[in-house]
Amino acid sequence: MKANHKNKIKAPLTVEQKIRRRTFISFGVFAALGTGAVTGWNWLLDAKEETPGITGGTRAPLRRALNKTELFFRNFFCNKHLAKTYPIADAVKTPRVNGLIGIEDDEDFDVSNWKLTVKLRNQKDRHISIEALKALPKTEIVYDFKCVEGWDEIQYWAGVKLSDFLAHFKLEEEAQKQYMGLETPNGAYYVGLERESILHPQTLLAYEMNGKPISIEHGAPLRLIVPAKYGIKNLKRIGTITFSDKRPKDYWAEQGYDYYSGL
Numbered sequence: 001m002k003a004n005h006k007n008k009i010k011a012p013l014t015v016e017q018k019i020r021r022r023t024f025i026s027f028g029v030f031a032a033l034g035t036g037a038v039t040g041w042n043w044l045l046d047a048k049e050e051t052p053g054i055t056g057g058t059r060a061p062l063r064r065a066l067n068k069t070e071l072f073f074r075n076f077f078c079n080k081h082l083a084k085t086y087p088i089a090d091a092v093k094t095p096r097v098n099g100l101i102g103i104e105d106d107e108d109f110d111v112s113n114w115k116l117t118v119k120l121r122n123q124k125d126r127h128i129s130i131e132a133l134k135a136l137p138k139t140e141i142v143y144d145f146k147c148v149e150g151w152d153e154i155q156y157w158a159g160v161k162l163s164d165f166l167a168h169f170k171l172e173e174e175a176q177k178q179y180m181g182l183e184t185p186n187g188a189y190y191v192g193l194e195r196e197s198i199l200h201p202q203t204l205l206a207y208e209m210n211g212k213p214i215s216i217e218h219g220a221p222l223r224l225i226v227p228a229k230y231g232i233k234n235l236k237r238i239g240t241i242t243f244s245d246k247r248p249k250d251y252w253a254e255q256g257y258d259y260y261s262g263l
């Protein structure tokens with residue numbers, strides 16, 4: 001009995017055997033992970049490119065993942081979440097000028113003839129003067145403006161809240177759409193903004209910087225100030241506004257930058 005029982009018990013492994021076994025297992029795991037990584041990478045490379053035009057032409061599965069990330073942030077992003085504000089005295093006196101696409105490349109532009117064009121749902125255009133915008137309640141904001149290139153500055157802006165503008169000009173129905181597209185009068189620079197950011201209480205159609213009309217290089221006569229986003233979304237010199245349920249084209253997203261570009 002005793003002997004029989006003993007036969008069933010395996011002899012304990014020697015140290016060498018243990019090491020060999022572990023080496024074997026580690027190597028197996030390493031090889032499996034490596035094969036997995038290569039297969040995954042090839043899968044991604046072979047996957048078809050996303051529909052061109054809107055974003056930087058990444059692979060479709062990557063874009064799906066990016067879109068999921070965006071949805072995640074949009075769910076958590078709530079209009080009660082406000083960008084931190086500062087006293088006016090903290091604002092820089094001469095804010096940096098960054099990016100002049102749609103500004104320096106438009107020799108025909110005449111600020112005194114400018115009107116904002118809004119594309120309405122009935123295909124008609126509405127033209128709104130700067131005086132009509134200045135007649136609406138003015139909202140000021142001093143906050144930390146951030147550019148994706150790495151710099152930031154505390155800046156002082158004033159204008160009409162985008163949500164006030166939509167209500168005043170009876171554009172609520174247009175604003176039911178998921179996105180707003182904005183572009184310069186010559187169409188050279190353009191951005192798309194999703195509904196939450198359009199209706200965010202700190203989002204402005206700005207016509208003043210440091211208490212004075214915005215200068216040409218900062219986007220005269222009207223620019224977008226959207227404190228919940230990086231600088232790239234803050235279109236200077238707004239010419240036309242459109243509404244759609246499809247993502248409007250976006251200049252930097254086409255170059256591969258994040259479409260959402262939220263902070």
Ligand SMILES: Nc1nc2c(c(=O)[nH]1)N[C@H]1C(S)=C(S)[C@@H](COP(=O)(O)O)O[C@H]1N2
Pocket residue numbers: 095096097098099100101102103146147148184189217218219231232233234235236237
């Ligand atoms: N029309 C237009 N708007 C634009 C840009 C541009 O090149 N053209 N650059 C963007 C970028 S990248 C930034 S950081 C801010 C900079 O605004 P500022 O020049 O007033 O500092 O404007 C944004 N809006």
Ligand SMILES: [Mo]
Pocket residue numbers: 098099146147148149231232
């Ligand atoms: Mo920027």
